[in-house]
Amino acid sequence: MKTKKLINDGAAAVDEMLAGILAAHPRHLRVVEGSPRSIVANEGPRPGKVGLVIGGGSGHEPTFLGFVGKGLADAAAIGNVFASPPPDPIIECAKAVDGGAGVLFMYGNYAGDVMNFDMAAEMLAMDDIEARTVLTTDDVASAPIEQRERRRGVAGNVFIFKAAGAACDLMYSLDEVERVARWANDRTYTMGVALSPCSLPQTLKPNFQLGDDEMEIGMGIHGEPGVARGPLKPADQVTSELLDRILGEMKAERGDRVAVLVNSLGSTPLMELYIMMRKVKMMLDAAGIEIHLSLVGNYCTSLEMAGASITLMHLDDELQRLIDHPCDCVMFRSGEASR
């Protein structure tokens, strides 16, 4: 059985999506001339400001394009579904947003993205544009804590990009933006659970199989294997399993503050996310941890995959200020769904 999708031609889906995004949001976003997979915030880049370029495969919307806008990322380089963009659109993004203060690349830690962004950075160096990189590695399930640098980047991107984008908007130097970005990543933890697969527009076939009563804890946003497969449990128990693992690593003390994201992987509705949020709040209350800000909804998806993830960012005063800094993106405004 093929998955039903409202598309025209699987091979054209990403470009037609981008055309729709530009049609819907012309005052916020523009495409770099001659580089249709390089999308720039109209009001983002400016002289003397570090340019923040994010990007990666499509299919995770609103990640990445939804986070391009004043106060957050300046540009996104867009790949095919679940595939890294090649170096060219990354280079064009960097050139378009370079304000003379350097460029920071931020994206999830996946081999294809690392290869292409690194290649772009090397080529930009020849044009005297300094491009540094901070990889996001918030997915707790994807490698042990001792090998944090091997972990994948997932929904925590939202908070990590947000902190770095605010630092750019506040005219921090490239050194300082890089420091903030690394710190934001170090303090951000995500655990997810998958209930059913998605299918790519080109194949319309499920990208993995799960039994009719099964869930998989820790599955990645491209269907990468997780850490435990078993029968679906009640939401409170699933939430506990995810959050216990995060809290075990985070080492928060009573009185500490966090930003919370309860994210749908695609088709899991708000009703279920808020049921999980209820349990998150109960557990954080019990631990004496204060919720400074909550986001609940579709922030980092895997097309129509069913499932959810929980992210905590362990705030300090600086991260809190940066997370609260206003931003104006087409699919995200600071304060939206928050507090």
Place this chain on the structure above:
Amino acid sequence: MKTKKLINDGAAAVDEMLAGILAAHPRHLRVVEGSPRSIVANEGPRPGKVGLVIGGGSGHEPTFLGFVGKGLADAAAIGNVFASPPPDPIIECAKAVDGGAGVLFMYGNYAGDVMNFDMAAEMLAMDDIEARTVLTTDDVASAPIEQRERRRGVAGNVFIFKAAGAACDLMYSLDEVERVARWANDRTYTMGVALSPCSLPQTLKPNFQLGDDEMEIGMGIHGEPGVARGPLKPADQVTSELLDRILGEMKAERGDRVAVLVNSLGSTPLMELYIMMRKVKMMLDAAGIEIHLSLVGNYCTSLEMAGASITLMHLDDELQRLIDHPCDCVMFRSGEASR
């Protein structure tokens, strides 16, 4: 086969969701003491302002609670999944937001809601609170245009509530708010398409059946029968069928302006919505109709139903001003995803 959901107990799902919403958004929302299904905007109601009370069944999130906040609705009365709230929580909402200038009830035209809101209005009259009603009837497929008053209210609610909520925030009189609300409803048209069913938390069984390669044009947000069932067509063709029907009724002239909403019924991802948005833009360009504002995403859902709807609001200067008026709701901010 049962649908997998991240819930605890189907019968408790709505109350646990509300607990999660209040846990996530304590600065925006509060519950009326002693009336757990009556949720009020912290910064909405004030003396001399008409109070706007919306509501209906759960399962359509972010409709209705997502649209409670300063500049939009003052309160929402929350029913069980796909079921009207009884009169009591409606009455408590009205009392909580009454600023002495009267209250307007706005909700989709469904028999159960009409019965319960009307009963609430009668009982409020005994307490000298004037509660008037404007039903939303934007679902083009649900009855012929000659019987517009029989049509159901669906995703167009977002624009219709928005216009009325802005009028309240601008301190219009009850007569004027009612006039604006009726005018907003008269100018708003929605057509949807369903690709797959959802299932209720209590039953975990699909609420209707559709063939593996079928779609149904015009199906309602509770699975009410549509106007045409047939093989799934390419997105451009589906979009044309929906929009042609809207444009046939709307009678716009070249140079007219509209607000556009491309809405997911639940599990249809942003990629598909933006592919539809691309075609909407092409068709409106061809008709010489200007898009003033676009919303694309999950605004009025049917749990995890797959499918989408297209809404146009035919703007005039007044409606445009009201739609642009700022609002601050937990799941919607004016300007978000727009323009």
